Amino acid sequence: MSRTLNNQATVDEQLADRVRVAAAELGYRRNGIARSLRLQRADVWALIISDIANPFFTAIARGLEDLAQRQGFSVVLCNSDEDPAKEANYLEVAEREQVSGVVLSPNRIGSDISPLTRLGVPVVAVDRPLRAPVDTVLVRSAAGAQEATEHLLDVGWRRPACITGPESAQTAIQRLAGYRRGLLARKRRPAASLVRHADYRADRAALATAELLDGRNPPDSFFVANSEMALGVLQELRSRGLTVGEDVGLVAFDNAPWTAFTDRPLSVVDQPAYEMGVLAGNLLLSRLGVPLSDRPAPRVRRLRTELIVRESSLHG
Amino acid sequence: MSRTLNNQATVDEQLADRVRVAAAELGYRRNGIARSLRLQRADVWALIISDIANPFFTAIARGLEDLAQRQGFSVVLCNSDEDPAKEANYLEVAEREQVSGVVLSPNRIGSDISPLTRLGVPVVAVDRPLRAPVDTVLVRSAAGAQEATEHLLDVGWRRPACITGPESAQTAIQRLAGYRRGLLARKRRPAASLVRHADYRADRAALATAELLDGRNPPDSFFVANSEMALGVLQELRSRGLTVGEDVGLVAFDNAPWTAFTDRPLSVVDQPAYEMGVLAGNLLLSRLGVPLSDRPAPRVRRLRTELIVRESSLHG
């Protein structure tokens, strides 16, 4: 039976046919659980992302899933919701269910994945680094931020501010660093008074914008570290009657679908999220059939962003 | 061992302690696969949604997951991507892995879930009905559309158009029907020339908008059946120099995060997506421990929408 259904060469074709016919007639369905138990693995990957409502992560999910599907794997999507406890729970679920691979956007750099690595389950970190030595897919956030900042300066804005994420987030740190480098590359001196850490949410970004604009030496433009915060910035600017791409310059991270449709369309730093998902899947694949001892050293891949200039960064 | 770890009453506490200590020392981790094989079920629910990039569905996912987590279940999220083949594949995966329940937003009313129901795995349909007799969570789309249309008329718009989804989508049909009822309720005669079926995507909605505006008797306002199409409408209006909430009225389905931040903020029909997820989970729960024969007849729950009036529907 097993030999027939898995198309082993040693089975007489005539008998195999009879088996298949009988199986079809009886409505036989193979039990994936029993199969996994015997094979010590499931044809399932887990993708544990930190925010299912963030289009950036859902794009990663699509990339990973399209690849997985082509390779005969299914993807279990889990939402850790930026909550370390939930993340730990899902890592445990992944371990218990013996998925064959895990892609994770870790909440903290120190997230504990040892139960998985101990069992030889390959783990790939995406978007954020992990202290543990695993394959990692990152974005050249700093370079993207630098390019965005230089762009603002190049089109004529003189005092770009930076609204970045929480200090606990690697991506926020990188984007701030890139902003600073952009200023330096254009012979401007970075000023701490032009930098605000928000929490990647719209509300706090709106507050930060207000603060900046009410400061002694207000900025004339903004580099914003993600698209949700850009919404907050836009709101605050509008409430003051300021138009982006005219009175104020704006570039934000993330090429969310709606960014092309706001008034004015947003200039954005596009992260190759879909490709990140595909790449993470390929890294997983490259370790799947391979015994622990033969596995290559962990690799870190850094993908380039692309600056998409629309209208919000135009200089009036 | 099993008795200890599952806290059976019949185990001597002292022995149980020794077992637990030993288990901890050896780094014992229970094999969820073997457990599922024996118990003939996994503590996993599958949620098969049709578009992971749609905030409406991710909100359903959050609701379902929060409930599941409280009940000790994990949620496997699968993305059918409006593709019947993918949907069928994931239904099969769910069957093979013997998940204990499935929540599905079916691509077609005729989607075949018989393999699951035959095994006694409860299925709940969300957002869209299924011909098969299962618990279903729907939105009172028609009522929401009617309310939105009446609102447009009540604030002074005289010729609202309707841009709805494809004719194959139940939700699109419902929303169109609601639009018609709204007109009739205010003594207006629905005109086919003011109705367009787009495909729930921005591009086609932009085209439809252009068509309507270029018609002989153009509309002065729009009821749009989802938020992504609203993006397309906004784009087309802006390219013609028309401002919503001033020159043109607009109400759209879906309270997406960005709708509050566009210029002007969009008046929307808010669907209780999170609650739908919770409700679907509760329907699943109510059937889980119950033998097939004792199960209640399938129930259909219809949730109310809420009209959120912002500025895009204001009459100039």
Place this chain on the structure above:
DNA sequence: TTACCGGGAGAAATCGATTTCTCTCAACGT
């Protein structure tokens, strides 16, 4: 004192697909 009852724990069966083992039969070479 003997018979019975019941708690507790070790041993064995169970779940279903896969893999390994073993046996049969036929073909081939010497």
Place this chain on the structure above:
DNA sequence: ACGTTGAGAGAAATCGATTTCTCCCGGTAA
């Protein structure tokens, strides 16, 4: 004609947790 080889297929072992079966022993009642 006999021994060897190998293909093919049925039987049995395997994966690991749970559940059932069995047995032992202490306590209680007759």
